Amino acid sequence: MIEVNQLVFDYPGTRALDNVSFTIAPRSVTALVGPNGAGKTTLLRSLAALDEPVSGQIRIDGIDVLAEPRACHRRVGYLSDFFGLYDELTVRQCLTHAACANGIAERELEQAVGRSAERLGIGDRLSDKAGALSRGLRQRLAIAQAIVHEPKVLLLDEPASGLDPEARHSLAGLFLELRDMGMTLLVSSHILAELEEYSTDMIILRDGCIVSHESIRPVQAARVAFRLGLTAPLAELAEILSGIEVVEDVKVDGASATFTFVCDPDAQHLLLKELLHRGLPLRAFGEDRQTMQQSYLSSVRNNEEREGKS
Amino acid sequence: MRVNPEFRRNLWLELSPQRLIGMPMVLGALFLLAFTLSGKRFGEDVAKMALFLFGVLAIVWGTKLAGESVVTEIRDRTWDGQRMSVIGPWAMTWGKLFGSTVFPWYGALLCLIVYAVSAPFKPGTDIFKTVLVMAGAGLAGQAVALLASLLAIRRDRRFSRSQASVFSVLGLMTAFTMLSLGFQGRGHIQWYGNSFLPIDFTLLLLALLLAWAVIGIYRLMRLELQMKNPPWIWLGFVIFLMAYTAGFSLPAAQGISAGALSRCLLSAYVTAVALTYLTALAEPKDPIRFRRLIRAGKDGDWRLLLQGCPSWAMVLPLLCVVAIMLFAFPPTDISSSDSNFRMAVAASLFFILRDLALLVFFNLSRNPKRADMLAMLWLGLLWLVIPLTLSGLGFVYLTQLFQPRPEAQPFVSLVAAPCELLLAARLVARRWKANFG
Numbered sequence: 013m014i015e016v017n018q019l020v021f022d023y024p025g026t027r028a029l030d031n032v033s034f035t036i037a038p039r040s041v042t043a044l045v046g047p048n049g050a051g052k053t054t055l056l057r058s059l060a061a062l063d064e065p066v067s068g069q070i071r072i073d074g075i076d077v078l079a080e081p082r083a084c085h086r087r088v089g090y091l092s093d094f095f096g097l098y099d100e101l102t103v104r105q106c107l108t109h110a111a112c113a114n115g116i117a118e119r120e121l122e123q124a125v126g127r128s129a130e131r132l133g134i135g136d137r138l139s140d141k142a143g144a145l146s147r148g149l150r151q152r153l154a155i156a157q158a159i160v161h162e163p164k165v166l167l168l169d170e171p172a173s174g175l176d177p178e179a180r181h182s183l184a185g186l187f188l189e190l191r192d193m194g195m196t197l198l199v200s201s202h203i204l205a206e207l208e209e210y211s212t213d214m215i216i217l218r219d220g221c222i223v224s225h226e227s228i229r230p231v232q233a234a235r236v237a238f239r240l241g242l243t244a245p246l247a248e249l250a251e252i253l254s255g256i257e258v259v260e261d262v263k264v265d266g267a268s269a270t271f272t273f274v275c276d277p278d279a280q281h282l283l284l285k286e287l288l289h290r291g292l293p294l295r296a297f298g299e300d301r302q303t304m305q306q307s308y309l310s311s312v313r314n315n316e317e318r319e320g321k322s
Numbered sequence: 323m324r325v326n327p328e329f330r331r332n333l334w335l336e337l338s339p340q341r342l343i344g345m346p347m348v349l350g351a352l353f354l355l356a357f358t359l360s361g362k363r364f365g366e367d368v369a370k371m372a373l374f375l376f377g378v379l380a381i382v383w384g385t386k387l388a389g390e391s392v393v394t395e396i397r398d399r400t401w402d403g404q405r406m407s408v409i410g411p412w413a414m415t416w417g418k419l420f421g422s423t424v425f426p427w428y429g430a431l432l433c434l435i436v437y438a439v440s441a442p443f444k445p446g447t448d449i450f451k452t453v454l455v456m457a458g459a460g461l462a463g464q465a466v467a468l469l470a471s472l473l474a475i476r477r478d479r480r481f482s483r484s485q486a487s488v489f490s491v492l493g494l495m496t497a498f499t500m501l502s503l504g505f506q507g508r509g510h511i512q513w514y515g516n517s518f519l520p521i522d523f524t525l526l527l528l529a530l531l532l533a534w535a536v537i538g539i540y541r542l543m544r545l546e547l548q549m550k551n552p553p554w555i556w557l558g559f560v561i562f563l564m565a566y567t568a569g570f571s572l573p574a575a576q577g578i579s580a581g582a583l584s585r586c587l588l589s590a591y592v593t594a595v596a597l598t599y600l601t602a603l604a605e606p607k608d609p610i611r612f613r614r615l616i617r618a619g620k621d622g623d624w625r626l627l628l629q630g631c632p633s634w635a636m637v638l639p640l641l642c643v644v645a646i647m648l649f650a651f652p653p654t655d656i657s658s659s660d661s662n663f664r665m666a667v668a669a670s671l672f673f674i675l676r677d678l679a680l681l682v683f684f685n686l687s688r689n690p691k692r693a694d695m696l697a698m699l700w701l702g703l704l705w706l707v708i709p710l711t712l713s714g715l716g717f718v719y720l721t722q723l724f725q726p727r728p729e730a731q732p733f734v735s736l737v738a739a740p741c742e743l744l745l746a747a748r749l750v751a752r753r754w755k756a757n758f759g
Binding site: 025085095100112 | 325326327328330331334335395398399400403404405406407408409547548549589608609610613614617688690757
């Protein structure tokens with residue numbers, strides 16, 4: 013759905029994006045993460061055809077964004093990190109203007125406005141002025157404006173900033189709903205735990221370069237990581253684990269250990285039985301799922317090591 | 323019929339029921355005051371009040387709103403949403419121009435109606451033309467203010483309210499210039515040998531100004547919406563302006579003589595030079611744009627090259643053409659010889675190129691915030707301070723190193739100007755290599 017090839021973006025004296033290339037599949041939710049100044053906003057603005065890069069190609073839904081920016085605008089919804097609203101207009105007027113400005117026919121305006129408002133939970137605020145809304149409600153209105161025309165691609169820059177935990181959770185539900193409707197989402201955020209709720213892929217951007225682009229939810233892995241904990245350190249733990257068939261990648265750290273094992277639940281049951289049979293003072297045993305935070309840090313560390321070597 | 327979304331948004335914002343009722347009430351009170359003070363006569367004093375209130379509403383308030391309409395959206399961070407919408411550049415142009423000023427126009431049109439019915443008949447006063455000039459001046463002022471704001475945001479997108487007032491001032495200057503021209507009351511204006519009444523000429527000028535201002539807004543709106551502009555319209559405007567100013571060099575119906583033609587050409591040349599400097603100062607000269615152009619040139623993408631070419635660079639070929647025509651038809655009414663005049667014109671071309679190179683040089687610095695100010699300072703030194711100092715010290719012939727003067731020895735200028743251009747070009751190349759190479 014989104015193809016970016018050798019994208020270069022310069023600000024006077026600074027290269028913001030340096031030969032960035034990636035592809036995003038349709039109906040996916042990709043988290044765009046990276047430190048401040050990594051180029052996330054510049055990338056999103058380039059994809060939204062709001063800023064023009066020096067070189068490179070961007071294709072969204074088959075449209076060459078640099079050659080046909082207006083055609084891209086029809087297919088893309090964008091929420092800026094520092095968005096603005098027409099404070100003197102009511103919520104209904106804001107949404108009607110957004111829908112009308114995005115090409116929704118007059119006879120469908122009311123329906124589109126109602127649908128968008130309901131999705132964001134602001135259906136009961138349609139008569140309120142935008143300027144009178146709280147920070148969280150303003151954020152919801154801004155998202156509602158971005159999706160009112162149901163774009164094929166939705167680009168969101170820090171969409172959850174200013175929202176309370178409950179609203180963030182419902183936002184995650186909304187993003188999954190939009191993905192199920194067929195939208196492709198690219199979401200930039202600093203809050204990795206929140207992205208974890210709905211993201212299918214993660215792009216890590218650092219100093220204008222892509223450090224990693226990986227799938228967060230592998231469909232079917234052959235092996236899975238496990239972690240076990242003992243009540244006290246055991247000197248021969250590594251030897252015992254390595255001695256068991258199919259156990260690999262054993263790493264022992266004091267009274268705990270990690271290793272990989274097959275995905276088969278029956279085999280996992282037999283492994284646990286075997287460990288207990290050998291008299292290990294087990295207190296914990298389970299899958300060692302890597303959080304997005306860990307995945308991010310590990311990718312960044314790996315990249316730094318690679319750069320150090322080169 | 324599909325409503326222009328931008329116009330409708332402005333209607334929601336500007337025309338609340340309270341405002342719709344309030345405006346005629348306030349205006350009615352003021353007209354009643356004028357009526358009472360004039361001895362309860364519905365005539366000249368009420369008409370004067372109507373024109374004054376029109377000026378306040380359409381010209382002063384209207385230009386302010388038009389000049390701030392896009393800048394305020396950028397400041398309030400709503401402009402990106404508009405740019406991402408599917409509203410076309412033409413719809414955005416008239417949606418902004420008439421939408422942002424709809425409330426002042428509501429009151430201003432009421433004032434014009436009151437003027438039309440209250441103005442007493444006087445010989446030499448044409449009420450209909452007066453109304454047209456007033457409305458045209460108001461519109462022209464608003465269009466120029468909006469145009470200036472769109473030009474300014476190409477360079478820097480952050481403008482405070484006080485900075486944005488500069489656009490209103492430009493609009494006000496335009497409107498009041500038109501009004502003073504239209505109502506100067508005596509004499510005739512000669513243009514291409516034709517004699518016009520000031521009010522008639524102003525109406526013609528207003529129509530042309532409005533047409534070009536709206537075309538300019540439309541083209542800048544296209545750029546805001548990430549669309550590319552072909553250069554032909556700009557070249558058309560330059561040729562129009564050259565032809566317009568040349569018209570004043572033919573005050574009486576004399577027919578086409580060599581002397582008249584050279585006067586027209588000289589006027590056109592001066593206009594093109596002025597436009598070159600104006601656009602060179604007004605347009606952004608950032609290295610990113612130059613890098614894109616270099617890349618387009620390397621790729622042989624002529625369309626992109628022409629679309630991205632700075633406006634001042636587009637004027638240069640026209641300038642050369644007019645200069646060549648001036649070589650063929652030198653003025654007959656100047657003291658210098660024809661060859662001296664030709665050398666001076668040729669030298670002036672090199673000096674212009676030198677100045678453009680200097681402007682680019684200062685803008686290629688790592689911190690180009692005040693680059694244009696610095697460049698203007700240097701140009702002031704080169705064109706005025708140094709020649710005046712040399713002249714004061716008695717080295718008059720040396721002033722030609724910086725100014726082409728046909729009445730002296732322009733050969734010195736013709737040698738000096740290319741050398742200075744080469745030096746400036748070398749400075750540009752070195753800075754480009756150091757900072758962006």
